[in-house]
Amino acid sequence: MSSKYIIIGAGLSGLTIAYFLLKNGESDFIILEGRDRVGGRINTKNGIDLGATWFQNNHFNLNELVGSLMLNKFVQYSKGQSVLVYNTMAPAHYFESQQNSPSAYRIEGGSAALIEKLTKNVKDKIKLGIQVLELEDSSTNILVKTKNNLFFAEKVICTIPPKLASTLTFTPSLPEDVLNVMKQTHTWMSNAMKIGLVFKKPFWRNKELSGTVIGQVGPVIELYDHCSNDGQTYSLMGFINEGLRDVSPEQRKERILEYLEKYLGKEIRDYISYFEKDWSKDQFTSCKKLKSVYMSPQYGNLLFDEYYFNGKLLFSGTETSPEYGGYLDGAVYSGINAAKKLLNRD
Ligand SMILES: Cc1cc2nc3c(=O)[nH]c(=O)nc-3n(C[C@H](O)[C@H](O)[C@H](O)COP(=O)(O)OP(=O)(O)OC[C@H]3O[C@@H](n4cnc5c(N)ncnc54)[C@H](O)[C@@H]3O)c2cc1C
Structure with missing residues (x-):
């Protein structure tokens, strides 16, 4: 050919x-x-988004392409308290993000749009x-x-x-x-491992939590609110610790849920679907x-x-x-x- x-x-x-x-x-x-x-x-x-998600204002070429393809972008949700786990001994820290200077955008319909x-x-x-x-x-x-x-x-x-x-x-x-x-x-990001959890309700938002959980010492390194912009689907998505790579899928999921339950509440176990992707195992x-x-x-x-x-x-x-x-x-x-x-x- x-x-x-x-x-x-x-x-x-x-x-x-x-x-x-x-x-x-x-x-x-x-x-x-x-x-x-x-x-x-x-x-x-x-x-x-099990692969790429966010972009910023300074990503000029991408912003222009998104605009010319008539796609909409929206600001990553970050209202409410976020959790920072910086030490295995110390209690978690809570902080609030500045709402007047958006740090990142997402594409409506997901990056696949x-x-x-x-x-x-x-x-x-x-x-x-x-x-x-x-x-x-x-x-x-x-x-x-x-x-x-x-x-x-x-x-x-x-x-x-x-x-x-x-x-x-x-x-x-x-x-x-x-x-x-x-x-x-x-x-x-060829070594990244991502997870996503879908819920019936954005329970964290209702508790005035942003859904953001950051920390290098636990099973989840970064977690963010990943609800759709049209208010139709409610999810959390993030990166997990590479230390979980060689653990069985069941053990991995349990360690993630146990950890998130501590910071976001027991409702984390009421997910309707759970996804994970280890990019290191992807030959392409x-x-x-x-x-x-x-x-x-x-x-x-x-x-x-x-x-x-x-x-x-x-x-x-x-x-x-x-x-x-x-x-x-x-x-x-x-x-x-x-x-x-x-x-x-x-
Ligand atoms: C988990 C994760 C999170 C990320 N988060 C972000 C983010 O939030 N923001 C951001 O800006 N970027 C992020 N990135 C990076 C972003 O995804 C990449 O910069 C971008 O998608 C790269 O596009 P590309 O076309 O250069 O490469 P790729 O998307 O890797 O495309 C290469 C293509 O070549 C194909 N291919 C490979 N080998 C062969 C072969 N032998 N024959 C034929 N085809 C082949 C592959 O299947 C693939 O489709 C993330 C990436 C990952 C994995």
Whole structure:
């Protein structure tokens, strides 16, 4: 199968490239996606964002895209008392957030609403369940090899997180400095574990609690109110401690509930559904050798801004972005940048 461009990955970056290509009259492309769904690290299940959720005013590219796709944003709920657990011995601290300066926004309908809008006009171009294994430079084209298929394109844009992309076979090999940078570029949040709980009522709001529980010493690191903006669904969502990774799912859930019961009340056990996602176990985000990263890693290495395979191979994706690398905004920035290059507007 051949097309002018092949975009590898139907995450936010790959779909942003597709959106801008189409918007500028270029429709000769396909998108190959390894998973059986689109969105990559954006994954909303029953209204719960198990992947990305928040963004800020300074995320200019994302804000502009959200606006141009006619999506609405709303402020993360934080009214009432929040809990800070900073020490295993000391009692919890309670604090209130400033209400006049919103710290973060969410997208109405969940982050997946952004993906739905971006895929709207390119559905027929997305091939799901196609894991790319090898890229080969064959002078005029790039051959994209998967387990059962062979694709050809004049240019390929790889949006797979660099560390994961370094495990593909490149023929001929990429320059050593590029491969080294790829291997050293941590995939943002690839070690994160998230949970979501859905309730009949926002019981915490009724007790003048914000739903925010923060702390490094317990099973839950961060928890937030995750109710829908239309008041139809009531949930809590957050990150759990990586120490719970190797505990059985039943034990993990019990430790989380026991902990949250202490700070939010016994109503936590009245949830109607519980979701969890360990991104380290997802082969399309994480690599086998996982290292927790507690500092902000360096993203947007200048080597990712170059063409490889004699002008036929480009990289995109949030980790390649010099602006807000790791964030949704970085994925959009790198996607727009790649689309501009293809359209010869850089
Ligand atoms: C738990 C979690 C919470 C987060 N929270 C936030 C947040 O609140 N705010 C924020 O700004 N950012 C957040 N992020 C980061 C945000 O999700 C990413 O910045 C963004 O989604 C990255 O988009 P991308 O397209 O660059 O990469 P990805 O979404 O990783 O897309 C890459 C795509 O390539 C596909 N792929 C991989 N390998 C292959 C292969 N061999 N063949 C074919 N396809 C392949 C993948 O399936 C995927 O669809 C969070 C991430 C996680 C995991």
